[in-house]
Amino acid sequence: MSSTEHIVSHLHRDDIASRMGMWLFLFTELLLFGGMFILYSVYRYNNPDAFHLAAKELDTIIGTFNTAILLTSSLTMALSIAAIQRNNKSLSIFFQLMTVVLALGFMINKYFEWGVKFHYGIYPGSEKLLSKPTGEILFYGLYYVMTGLHGLHVLIGIGLILLMTYYTAKDIITYDNYMKLESAGLYWHLVDIIWIFLFPLFYLIT
Amino acid sequence: MNNNNTHISYLDYQGKHKGILGWLTSTDHKRIGILYLISLTIFLIVGIIFGLLMRLELLTPGKTIMDAQTYNSIFTLHGVIMIFLFVVPGLPAVFGNFFLPILIGAKDVAFPKWNLTSWYLYVIGGLLAILAILLPGGPSDTGWTFYIPYSVRTTTNVMFALFAAFILGFSSILTGLNFVTTVHRMRAPGMTWFKMPLSVWSFYATAWMQVLATPIVGITLLLVAIERFFKVGLFDPALGGDPVLYQHLFWIYSHPAVYIMILPAMGVVSEIIPVFARRTIFGYNFIAMSSIAIAFFGSLVWAHHMFTAGMSDTSQFIFSLLTMIVAVPSAIKVFNWVATLYKGSIDLQVPLLYVLAFIFQFTIGGLTGVMQGVLSIDIHVHDTSFVVAHFHYVMFGGTGFGFFAALHYWFPKMFGRMYNIKLAMRTFWGIFIGFNILYFPMFIMGWLGMPRRYYDYLPEYQIYHVISTLGSWILVPSVFLMFGYLVYFALKGKKVTEKNYWGGETLEWQIETPPIHENFEEIPIIKEKPYEYKSNDLVTQFSEAK
Numbered sequence: 073m074s075s076t077e078h079i080v081s082h083l084h085r086d087d088i089a090s091r092m093g094m095w096l097f098l099f100t101e102l103l104l105f106g107g108m109f110i111l112y113s114v115y116r117y118n119n120p121d122a123f124h125l126a127a128k129e130l131d132t133i134i135g136t137f138n139t140a141i142l143l144t145s146s147l148t149m150a151l152s153i154a155a156i157q158r159n160n161k162s163l164s165i166f167f168q169l170m171t172v173v174l175a176l177g178f179m180i181n182k183y184f185e186w187g188v189k190f191h192y193g194i195y196p197g198s199e200k201l202l203s204k205p206t207g208e209i210l211f212y213g214l215y216y217v218m219t220g221l222h223g224l225h226v227l228i229g230i231g232l233i234l235l236m237t238y239y240t241a242k243d244i245i246t247y248d249n250y251m252k253l254e255s256a257g258l259y260w261h262l263v264d265i266i267w268i269f270l271f272p273l274f275y276l277i278t
Numbered sequence: 279m280n281n282n283n284t285h286i287s288y289l290d291y292q293g294k295h296k297g298i299l300g301w302l303t304s305t306d307h308k309r310i311g312i313l314y315l316i317s318l319t320i321f322l323i324v325g326i327i328f329g330l331l332m333r334l335e336l337l338t339p340g341k342t343i344m345d346a347q348t349y350n351s352i353f354t355l356h357g358v359i360m361i362f363l364f365v366v367p368g369l370p371a372v373f374g375n376f377f378l379p380i381l382i383g384a385k386d387v388a389f390p391k392w393n394l395t396s397w398y399l400y401v402i403g404g405l406l407a408i409l410a411i412l413l414p415g416g417p418s419d420t421g422w423t424f425y426i427p428y429s430v431r432t433t434t435n436v437m438f439a440l441f442a443a444f445i446l447g448f449s450s451i452l453t454g455l456n457f458v459t460t461v462h463r464m465r466a467p468g469m470t471w472f473k474m475p476l477s478v479w480s481f482y483a484t485a486w487m488q489v490l491a492t493p494i495v496g497i498t499l500l501l502v503a504i505e506r507f508f509k510v511g512l513f514d515p516a517l518g519g520d521p522v523l524y525q526h527l528f529w530i531y532s533h534p535a536v537y538i539m540i541l542p543a544m545g546v547v548s549e550i551i552p553v554f555a556r557r558t559i560f561g562y563n564f565i566a567m568s569s570i571a572i573a574f575f576g577s578l579v580w581a582h583h584m585f586t587a588g589m590s591d592t593s594q595f596i597f598s599l600l601t602m603i604v605a606v607p608s609a610i611k612v613f614n615w616v617a618t619l620y621k622g623s624i625d626l627q628v629p630l631l632y633v634l635a636f637i638f639q640f641t642i643g644g645l646t647g648v649m650q651g652v653l654s655i656d657i658h659v660h661d662t663s664f665v666v667a668h669f670h671y672v673m674f675g676g677t678g679f680g681f682f683a684a685l686h687y688w689f690p691k692m693f694g695r696m697y698n699i700k701l702a703m704r705t706f707w708g709i710f711i712g713f714n715i716l717y718f719p720m721f722i723m724g725w726l727g728m729p730r731r732y733y734d735y736l737p738e739y740q741i742y743h744v745i746s747t748l749g750s751w752i753l754v755p756s757v758f759l760m761f762g763y764l765v766y767f768a769l770k771g772k773k774v775t776e777k778n779y780w781g782g783e784t785l786e787w788q789i790e791t792p793p794i795h796e797n798f799e800e801i802p803i804i805k806e807k808p809y810e811y812k813s814n815d816l817v818t819q820f821s822e823a824k
Contacts, residue, residue, distance in 0.1 A: 089388045089463040096455040100493040107497035107527055111512060114523060196510040206511075206518025213510035213517070217501070 087251045094255040098262050101225075105266055108218050112273060115210045122207020127278040129194075130215070131185060135275035138181050139267065145174035146264045149233070149257045159247035161240060168237045168253075171260065175230050182223055186216075215274055222270060225263045232256045287694065291795040305390035308793060311376030312692070313397050318372060319761060321363040321404055326754055328356040333716070333750040336743045339735055346733040350419035351434070353731055355411065357422030358439055362446045363404050365677050366535060369542035370453055370488075371400070373684045374481045376692060378457060380786045381475045383466025383804065385796045388459040392452050399449035403442045410438035421731060423532070426513040426524040430505045437506065440499045447492045447499075450538075454488025457481055466785075468804035472566065475784045475808045476559065479566040480545025483573040487534045487541075491577065495531030498524065522587050529580035537576035539673060540640075541569055543680025544611055547633050550687050551615050552809040553782045554630040555622025559809045561614040568607035575604045585656045594653055601651030608644055612637060627780070628702040632683035635710050639675025643668055646721065661731075664724025670717045682709070685764060690779040694792040695771035697763060705760045712753030719746045784808050 116123050152167035193200035196216055201209055236256045239245045245253050288308045295303050301313065335342045335349055344352070375393065379386055387393050411417045418439040420429040429436055461482045465474070474482075502524075504510055511517025513524045552559045559565065581589060581597040589597075615637060624630070646668040650656045659665060690696050720728075723742040728735060735743070778787040789797060 086388070086463055089459050092462060093389055093392075093455050093459045096458055096489050097451075100451050100455075100489055103490060103493035104497045107494045107501075107530075110527070111501075111523065114520070115518070118520075119518065196508040202517075209511055210518045213512050213519075216508075217504060217510060217512070 085249070085251075090251045090255065091258075094258050098258060101262055101266075105218075105221070108214070108221070109269070112214050112218070115207075115214065119205075119207030119210060122205050123211050124278055126204075126208040126211035127274060130275050131188075132275050134181055134185050135271055138178050139271050141174050141178045141181070142264050142267050145171045145178070146261055148174065149260045153250065153253055153257050156240065156245060156247055156250045156253060161243075161246075164253075165237055165240050168233055168240065172230055172233050172237075175226055175233075179223065179226055179230075182219070218270055219274070222263070222266055225266070229256075229260050229263050232259060285794055285799070287790070287792045288795050289694070289792055303394075305386070305394050306795065307375050307379050307387050307390065307393060308692075308797075310393050310397055311372050311374075314367065314371040314375060314400070317397075317401060317404065318364055318367065321359055323758070323761070324408075325356055325359040325364060326757060328352050328359065330750055330754050332356060333747045335733070336735070337747045338743075339737055339740060347416075347419065349733045350731075351411075351417040354418050354421050354439070355407075358407055358418070358443065360673075361422050361535075362443050363400075363407065365539045365673055366446070366450060367400060367453070368539065368677060368681055369546060369684060370457065370481055370484055370538075371396075372681075373477075373546065373688065374453070374457060374484075374542065377688065377786055378478060378481050379460060379464065380789065380793065380797050381478050381784055382461065382464060382469055383785055383798065383802045384460065384464035385798065385801075387456045388463055389452075389456050393456055396449040396452035396456070399445050399452070403444075403446035403449060406438050406442035406445065410435040410442070413438070423528060424499065424502055425528075426502065426505070426521045429502055430514070437503060440503050444496055444499050447496045450488050451492050454485040454492070457485035458489060461485075466802050466804055472563065473804055473807050474566075476548035476562065476565050476569075477542070477545035480541045480548070480569045483569040484538050484541045487538050487573050487577065491531045491534035491538070494527060495535075498527040498531070501527075522584070525584050525587055526581065529583045533580040533583065534573075534577045536669070536672070537572055539677050541572060543636065543677040543684075544569070546680050546684045546687070547615060547636055548611070549784065550629045550633045550683055551618050552811065553687075553780050554625045554627055554633075555619050556625070556781075556811050557618055557622040557809075558807075558811055559614070560617040560620075561610070562807065562809070564610050565614050568610045571607040572604060575600060575607070579604060582651055582656070585653060586660045598651055598653050602648055605644060605648045605651075612641060612644075627686075628697075628699060628706060629683045629687035629780075631703065631706050631710075632679050632686060635706075635713075636676055636679045636683060639671050639679065639713070643671030643673075643675055647672065659724055661729055662724035663720040663728045663730050666730045667717050667720035667724060670720070675713060675717070679709075679713075682760065687780070688786070689764065689768070690774040691786055691791055691793070693768040693771070694774055695767055695769075696774050696779075697767040697771055701763055702760075705756050705763070708752060708756030709760065712749050712751075712756055714749070716746050716749030716753050719743075719749075783810060 148167045148170040152164045152171065155161075155164035155167055189195065194212060195201065196213055201212055233256055236245060236253050239252060288306055291300075291306070293300055293304060301309055304310070331344070332349065332352055335344055335352075375387070413435055415433060415435045418424075418434050418436045419432060420434075420436055420439075424436065424440065424443075461474075461478060501512060505513060511519050513519040513521050515521065548559060548565050579597055579600045581593060582601045585594055585597075615633075646664070650659060650665065650668065686697070686702060719742040723739045724730075726739070728739045728742070774791055777789065777791055779791070780787070785802060786793075788802070
C-alpha cells in the first residue's frame, strides 16, 4: 500500500506550487528584514553624522572579502542545481559541499570581525560603547542585530544545504525531482541578497 | 482495502496509525481543522474565564476579588490568548482548513505536511503562553501590545509571551502561504476566479495579509526580546532609540491583523446569507473585490492607533482619511448582504440568526470605528473603554458571532450529526442579549471618560460597570452552554446522512456527509457561479404559487 501511496503523491507533485510556496516564504523573510531596514533608515536620517563616523570604524576589506565569498557561494549553489539537472549526482554534491565550505568561511570571518570589536570593548551594553554619542550606539546596535540575524540565517542555510546533500546522496533529490534543492537554493540566494544590502549600508556608506 | 479506504468518512478513516495517534499525525485538512477547533475552543474558554474575572473585579470600585498586579496580568493574558490564540487563527485555521479545499473542489491543501506543522506550532505557542502563568516571576503584565519601555523593564515573564506570539505568528504564516498557493494551484477545472465561493475570496485575502504582515510583528517582538537580553537600545531614548517607532512597527502588523480577524467572518456571512434567503448573492463581484480592497487599505492605516502618541499633522490627516476609506468596502459588504435578504424567502435558522446579529453588531462596531478615525473624537475617546467596546463589537460581535454562525452552519457536514435546533435558538438569544448588555455600557462610560485597563474607578461609573458585569453573567453561561451542547450533539446527536442539509449550492453540500477521506470521488467540473438558486425547485414552486 505504501508503494501505491508513493505513486499517488508522485503524480500529485506540483513543482509550480512548491516554488510559489517558497517564494511566499521568501517574501516573509524580506519583510522580517524590512522591519530592520525601516529602523536603519529612520535612525540614519536622525543621526547622519554619527552613522558616518561609526561606519568608518568597520573593516571594509573584511566586508568586501565576505561579500565575494557569499557571491561565490551563490554561484556554486546554482551550479549544483545545474549539475543535478544534467543528472550528474557527484558533481552536484561537490558543489553543495563547496557552498557549505564557503558559508563556513563567511562565518569564520564574521567571528574574527566581531571578536576584534569585542576585544576593543565595542558591544551592546559595554561601557566604552555607552560613552559614545547615541547615534553611534544605535549604529552598532543595528550592526550587531542585523548582521547577527543574517548570520543566523547563514547557519540555518548551512544546515539546510547539508540536508539537501544527504537527500541527493540518498537519491531523494534526482534529475527529474530536484524541487527541494531548488528551494534551498532560493533560500540561499535570499541570504546572499540580504547581505548585498547590509554590506553597503554598514561598510560602504561613510 | 485501498479502495474501501477512500470511500469511508474522514472520521473513520484508518491511515498508518490508529486512534488518537491517527489524528495527531494526520495531514488530512479536515482532521487538522478539527484539531484546531478543539484546541482553539480550549483556549477560548480560558480567555473567557479571564474576561469574566476582570468583569467581576470591576463590579465595585477598589479591590473586589484581586489586587492590581493580578488584574494587570489577567487583562494581558485575556488579550494575548484571545488575539493570538483565538481570533487571529480562528476561522481560517478551523473552517478555512476544513472547507477551503472542498469549496474549490480540491482533495487537500497544497502543503499538507506544513499544515500539520502549523498546528503543532500553534500548540507549542499556546503552551508557552500558559506556562508563563505557572512559572516564578508571574505572568506578563504589559497588555497584549507589549508597549516599550514598560515591556523591557517589567520583571514578569514577558519573554514567554513574546516567544509564544512569535511562534504563533510562524504558524499563521504557514497557514497563509498554504492557502494562497492552494487557491492559485488547486481549483477544480472550470472554477475561474469569479466562480469561487465568496468565503474563498475572503480566506484568500486574509492569507495574503497573514503572509505579508506577520513577519513585521515577528521581528518587532524579537527586537523587544533582544532589548531585554542585550540592552541594545534600539527603542530606548537614553541610548538614542525611539519608543514611538516600536508602536509603528507593532501596528504595521497588528492593524492588518484586525482585518485578518474580521475578513474570514465576512466570508462566512456571505456564504450563509444566500443559503437561508434562497437567493443568488447580490453583488458577487463587489463583495469579492471589497475583500481585496479591505486587505489593501487595511494595511495602510496602522498609525490611527497612535494619534495621541506624537505624529506630524500631515501624517495624522493621511491616516485619518485612509481609516475612513476602509469603511467604504466594509459598507459595500453590509449593503450587499442586506440587499440579498431583501425579497428573499428567508428561512430563519440558527446560522442565519448569528449572521443577522453579526450584521447588527458589526455595523455598530464599524461606525464607532469611523468615529475614532476622526482626529478630534479620537483624542477624546483614546484609551477609554469606548475603544474597548468598539473592538469587542467588531471582534466578538463580528468575528466571534461569525465563528458561532459557521459552527452551526457546517456542523451537520463536519460531524454527520445534528444539534437540537430549539436549544440552539434559545442559547443564541442568551448570547446575543448577554453580549449587548456586557459591551454597550462600555460605550457610554468610555464617552464619559472611564479609562481602559484601569483597576480602580470613580464611583460615578459604577452603575455602568454593574450593568456590564451583569451582562457577563448572561453571556458566559450561554457560551458555555453552546459549547456544551455542540460537543454533546457532535457525539450523540441525531445522525445526518443526506448530502445537502441546508439546501446550499456550494460544493461542500454536493459531497458525502461527513466528507470522505479525499473529499471527492471525482474532481468536479465547475460550470456556473456559486449561489445559483434559479433552478432550485422549492423557490420555483414558491414563486409560482404566489
